Amino acid sequence: MVGLFIRNARFLITVDEKRRIIKDGAVAIEGNKIASVGKTEDLLKEYRDSEQVIDASKMIVVPGFVNCHHHSPYSFLRSLGDNLDLPTFIVHRTRPMASILTKEEGHIAATAVLLESIKNGTTMIADTGEGQVDGVPDAIEKTGIRAVVGKSVLDIPKIGHNASNKLEDRTEKAIGDAKEFYEKHDGRGNGRLRVWFSPSHERSVSDRLVKELSDMALQNGVGWETHVAASNTSVLEHKENFHGKGAIERFAELGALGPHFMAVHANWISDEELELICKHDVRVCHNPTSGVAGGFGTFSRGKFVEMMQRGVTVALGSDNVARSNHMDMLRVAQATAVHRDVREDPTLFPPETLLEMLTINGAKTLLREDETGSIEEGKKADIILFRINLIEWQPLYNPVSNLIQCANGSSVDTSIIDGKVVMENRTVKTVNESEVVEKIEEVSEGILGRAGLERYAKGRWEIE
Ligand SMILES: [Zn+2]
Numbered sequence: 217m218v219g220l221f222i223r224n225a226r227f228l229i230t231v232d233e234k235r236r237i238i239k240d241g242a243v244a245i246e247g248n249k250i251a252s253v254g255k256t257e258d259l260l261k262e263y264r265d266s267e268q269v270i271d272a273s274k275m276i277v278v279p280g281f282v283n284c285h286h287h288s289p290y291s292f293l294r295s296l297g298d299n300l301d302l303p304t305f306i307v308h309r310t311r312p313m314a315s316i317l318t319k320e321e322g323h324i325a326a327t328a329v330l331l332e333s334i335k336n337g338t339t340m341i342a343d344t345g346e347g348q349v350d351g352v353p354d355a356i357e358k359t360g361i362r363a364v365v366g367k368s369v370l371d372i373p374k375i376g377h378n379a380s381n382k383l384e385d386r387t388e389k390a391i392g393d394a395k396e397f398y399e400k401h402d403g404r405g406n407g408r409l410r411v412w413f414s415p416s417h418e419r420s421v422s423d424r425l426v427k428e429l430s431d432m433a434l435q436n437g438v439g440w441e442t443h444v445a446a447s448n449t450s451v452l453e454h455k456e457n458f459h460g461k462g463a464i465e466r467f468a469e470l471g472a473l474g475p476h477f478m479a480v481h482a483n484w485i486s487d488e489e490l491e492l493i494c495k496h497d498v499r500v501c502h503n504p505t506s507g508v509a510g511g512f513g514t515f516s517r518g519k520f521v522e523m524m525q526r527g528v529t530v531a532l533g534s535d536n537v538a539r540s541n542h543m544d545m546l547r548v549a550q551a552t553a554v555h556r557d558v559r560e561d562p563t564l565f566p567p568e569t570l571l572e573m574l575t576i577n578g579a580k581t582l583l584r585e586d587e588t589g590s591i592e593e594g595k596k597a598d599i600i601l602f603r604i605n606l607i608e609w610q611p612l613y614n615p616v617s618n619l620i621q622c623a624n625g626s627s628v629d630t631s632i633i634d635g636k637v638v639m640e641n642r643t644v645k646t647v648n649e650s651e652v653v654e655k656i657e658e659v660s661e662g663i664l665g666r667a668g669l670e671r672y673a674k675g676r677w678e679i680e
Pocket residue numbers: 285286287344443480535536
């Protein structure tokens with residue numbers, strides 16, 4: 217007898233090594249792990265008397281989605297990032313917000329964004345850890361999601377920052393802060409939370425800071441990440457600060473590249489940098505909706521098609537809710553298809569590839585492919601169930617095509633993370649959604665006021 221048995225799934229999409237899709241599929245879950253996967257008729261005898269049985273005859277069963285990039289504190293900036301270039305967005309939106317949030321408000325922001333993620337089928341998420349990050353680990357523990365978080369640090373302040381002390385002292389403090397956060401929070405939530413090292417942006421971090429954080433990541437069996445070449449201005453600023461070099465080129469010289477490095481964005485990399493990414497098996501987090509929102513040149517300049525052709529592990533990220541404007545990874549995957557149009561090639565990014573990017577590639581990028589990213593015996597049970605008796609799912613011939621291209625996150629019915637049912641029939645069980653919504657309504661205006669951002673909280677049309 218096992219704890220949880222999912223039976224009669226219309227389709228079970230495993231994303232395992234053989235990419236099996238099982239009709240009338242079943243999954244048995246014992247504790248937080250997957251005990252068995254197969255046809256219902258083969259598993260029924262052994263598992264029919266499980267403590268909890270889910271009839272999935274009107275569902276398809278899929279590995280939970282992985283979102284490799286977001287920022288919790290900017291939950292309160294929703295709709296305030298419209299039509300802004302990157303420097304304006306950073307200096308006049310995110311920094312004022314990051315500087316005023318209390319730990320409690322950071323916790324509310326993280327809870328909100330994790331709740332929205334769970335409702336849209338995300339079971340693992342990476343927060344780059346900018347701003348008020350101290351309230352984030354508690355939110356991860358409480359909501360039940362699997363996560364990677366690093367405390368974002370920098371030692372080369374530029375626009376919008378004060379630099380009163382010496383570089384050496386700033387570097388020392390940044391390393392100390394990152395280490396302290398790692399020691400305090402890594403492994404929390406039954407190991408669901410892993411802490412990474414997160415130098416903020418490529419242009420704001422010294423050679424020593426990058427090298428030491430990369431080494432610390434390796435020593436501790438985790439990864440490091442940074443924003444790289446998101447827009448042309450990021451590249452130009454990096455070249456100005458670092459003798460005309462590209463960031464990937466500089467990191468290679470520092471010996472900081474490897475599978476333990478996640479390059480976030482990587483929209484404006486050179487051909488030489490693409491070679492380095494391939495050579496060192498660097499993992500890349502592509503943020504298509506963020507690029508569309510910010511006009512970064514993600515599609516026109518990005519080498520994601522070449523990365524895929526060269527076998528680079530490319531995963532997907534939503535970025536913050538003032539950029540993507542939502543936490544629905546299916547919408548993020550759908551935006552990736554714009555590459556077909558830009559390259560005038562309809563064969564690019566088929567739905568199967570996009571599903572891999574949302575699941576197993578995300579797990580590989582966050583160095584957790586042994587644990588999650590597919591539905592396989594021995595892996596942690598991170599599984600989502602989509603309701604298919606909905607009009608957007610019909611007719612249903614090809615489940616992967618319908619999943620990736622027709623559905624959106626609102627048809628996720630049930631979410632299981634680390635073997636626990638965290639959402640059933642669209643009701644999240646770990647936190648009270650109505651209370652979270654009320655809390656945000658209660659505090660959001662005050663927060664905008666304190667950040668001095670009220671004037672941006674309106675659109676182009678007057679509200680009477
Ligand atoms: Zn970001």
